[in-house]
Amino acid sequence: MSIKRAVREQYQAIVDRAAGQTIGLRVPPEGWLRTMRKALGMSGAQLGRRMGLTRARIAAAEHAELSGAITLKSMQAAAEAMGCRFVYAVVPQTTVEEAVVAQARKKALAIVHAASGHMALESQVLPDDRIARQVARLAEDLVRAMPPDFWEDK
DSSP states (O other): OOOOHHHHHHHHHHHHHHHHHHTOOOTTTTOOOHHHHHHHHHHHHHHHHHOOOOHHHHHHHHHHHHHHHHHHHHHHHHHEEEEEEEEOOOSSSSSSHHHHHHHHHHHHHHHHHHHHHHHHHHTTTHHHHHHHHHHHHHHHHHHHOOHHHTOOOO
């Protein structure tokens, strides 16, 4: 195993472990800031005083969280003002390996269909089962080789 592959597998393990810890975790309808503040029984004015902000700025921050316009720095400051930890993560929908395999299959399908199209022009159409085998074989090769353009769609 190459060092590059070993390092990538270590990153995959980190991400997959984090993904496992977030299964079922969803942003509450009111957002994390407002939900946590209410769970603590803290008013917007009280949180504002802790952060050196007005109540209106706290309300604006809570709305900004819902629209995705808040910064990580602001989220962390609000969390700390409430005596909480701020955490964030970028995790795959399933696992890193499944994301890699899905991309390989997508690229393999595009390559095989392009080749199949050229072959059809020469009246050399491959049967569906052979196309499927070629896609599977090429996808395995792509996963193993991870060429530099692996994540490019063209």
